[in-house]
Amino acid sequence: MKHMKKTLATAAVALTVVYGGVALRADDGKPSGGDAVTRRLSQEQYRQIVSDIFGPTIKVGGRFEPDIRRDGLLAMGASQVSVTASGLEEYDKIARNVAAQVVGESNRDTLIPCKPANAKAPDDACASQFLSETGRMLYRRPLTAEELASRVKVANDAAVGLKDFYSGLGISLSTMLESPKFLFRQEIAETDPDHAGQYRMDAYSKASQLSFFLWNSAPDPELLAAAQRGDLNTDAGLKKQVDRMVASPRLEGGVRAFFTDMLGFDEFETLAKDSMIFPKFNTKVAKEAQEQTLRTITNLLVAEKGDYRDIFTTRKTFLTPMLASVYGVPLLAPDGGWQPYEFPAGDSRAGIVSQVAFVALHSHPGRSSPTLRGKAVREVLLCQRVPTPPANVNFTLVQDTKNPQYKTARARLAAHATDATCAGCHKIMDPIGLGLEAFDSGGSLRSSENGADIDTSGNLDGIKFTDAAGLAQAVHDNPAAPACVVSRAMSYGLGRLPAKSEGEWVKAMQDGFKQANYRLPDLMRQIATSPDFYRIAPPQMGALDNPAAKLAQEIQQ
């Protein structure tokens, strides 16, 4: 345990890559490929993998280490995090709990492929069979002979001590579930035989790259088998697997995970609204609002194979009775569940930007915020960076919603913008967000604030609009929108920003997306079948001396 703490706490070092078992440190400015990364599994990935391997009846409870967002994505933050000592204790609890369920009486007959000769004694053959198969799924590669032997020994020793085969097996399983080999995705590089002097991921790393990108989970047995056969190192073999995965219903899970990350829905965990001001908004609404946006997106992009840009203008969505009450529309759902719903032409609700999730998430607890909303449109949807405000900004005017002189947010922001230090940034955010002022902080429609009519006119990069639907169309038509999702998807899959040397590849993906009529599955297919998606920058001289790289090597041992 002590050794594991040391290893885990230092394992996820950014920009660390293992070249054929030798840890090196990558660098910028390579002729091709980017820095390799080591990524910690997200909570959702952990849960999904457990569900995939052991079934949905196995419950994963406990507190996971918090993720961090980098460059707009948690997926990139995952390469910047480690495991704290207290976090490791939580992983240990979670692992023990999962393992106990797997070997428990109600599940062992279906989840363990063999029976011990004596349930009160070790059975190395049966333990080996289970741990070998399960370990291959957890580690996303076959266990080495040493790894398997050590896990079987743990199971044996524990079974002897506890006089119970299944308890021993459970302890061994739990050590795998809290192993850095499971908790961290490492990219293993090998020389690329087709490109002298270049490196690529090995087949199992490719399988993981593919699977987490498209399905947000570990490779399935078929993909691991393809990796084992070497199929993923051929264009045809790779294409066959990508086509299979893109055609799978599991693609929706991958798309959901990507947009959950891109849209920053993790921030809902800390979102609070003043229930006295917004009595319709509660935790159930918050949860359903996220789901509404994700259903809108996946239905349009995956089920209907629609144009990505239409997520900003579509009026087709899904509602629950509770959400419908927030939108102020009738919805009868006998089971209380989801129903398809289409806002009529001319309605102010058009696209995901006018949905409750977006306007509520980018608002204050007690009031809307054209600034936050405009900032979100720029940063989240258009991938444009907005400077952070100076530390000494005086927000008094903006926050005083009861000032009779400035009844609306527009009026308050106009007064605030008379300060020259504020005006520069506000002018790139507020004209966008003001288009959403017909929606209060809780996401409900309104036409006035403090008795004054709300003006929803604004502009986005010179494109003027009069309401939220106009803003939606402006975002739809903005070339930065599809370029942004390409960039985000690539970063999401790579776990890093594309390197400067990968500029042509990025451009090719953007062009391909346009040629594919902005269909997201096609974009994901293009990325996943691209050799650059698996390319790793060559090692630098002296990288072996890098202490972080050395520690990463420990994970392999």
Next chain:
Amino acid sequence: MSLGNKGKISVFRRWTGVASSLAALAIFGLGASAASAAETKSFVISYFYDANFSDGKTDCPNGLNLSAIDFYRRDLAKAGHSHEEIEAALKDFPGEGGLKQPWVPLVAHRGNGKDNVYAHPETMADPGMIEVTGHYAYGFNLDGKGAASPSKFEDPETHEQGVNNGLYKVEGCIRSYRGLPPPGRPSLPENLWDVLRDVMPAWLITITAPDGFAKDGPVTVTWDRATGRITRDASGAVAQQDMTYQVDPDPRSHNELKGAVKSGVVTVEPADFRMVLDPYLQPEIKFQQTHMRLTMNADGTARGVIAGYQPWSTVYYGFADQGHIKEYAGSINLPALYYALKRNADFDPDPKTGENRQISSAYMIEAVRAFVVPANSNKTAQAADPNAAKAQ
């Protein structure tokens, strides 16, 4: 662009236009041309409780009724139990209130010593009830006699004279039935409704004005039960506004009342009225000479009073079916209540005995805006009427 009035109208029509299409077209069978002129507003009841005026000064000048432990001591002593016996039984009063508590069998048989006083309150002499003697009471002049009515109550809101509210007179000086400060919710009725509404079908009110609500005119008011329960808002106390409910096809709780709207206040013509309730509170509300007033507010809420004559025995057994629990939880002496209800009954004399069988009653209504879908519709609201959304 400024949303201005356009925005306001949009929200308003979303409420009334949709409800108009769904409720008026489907429930009332109005034609499309009529629906275009008519407006409908629908509500789900958030709170429904005894309309008891309690200002803490004038309503109960003779004091309040005793709390349970005090009237138990008194009644048990009158029944012949020794002081030691009484105190021993009440030593851990009320405990967890279960039947194994030593005081429970004692008080439940405090009449003739063998019969249950809740089922047979007449086995016990009237222990007496302090009644309301104040000037104000919510409700209506149900008997139509105005100031000449035997009841001298005046409604504190409308100032109508001769308000008949015998139920308030009976229960208004019971501690848990005082609505402090006016128009407050009495604690026990509020609590009972709060529990009930999570398990009981919601109550719906739909008001249709053939000529719209912008001007005074006739309205039709329907009361129905829904097929589902209310949903609470983020405060946990009030029903979520703008939820959609479907009408229960059971005709027992379908009421259509003719009425009028004047300055935003809806009133109805006297009629019979029946809503299935729940035995936890009272099996049903069954009125004759029903009167109602409902103020519809701009924020989508509505508040008002419904009143009428109802069988006092129904009221009594609504209390009595939980026996000692209601007594100790609400400080309600049930035999005393029985006699007081009987004594204050003011309508529907029995042809044989001449005793009135019904008592005037009034209940407060608090409601929030809702969408109402007709009974037996198996479509979503939007699918049921594609024009509804377009009307927004």
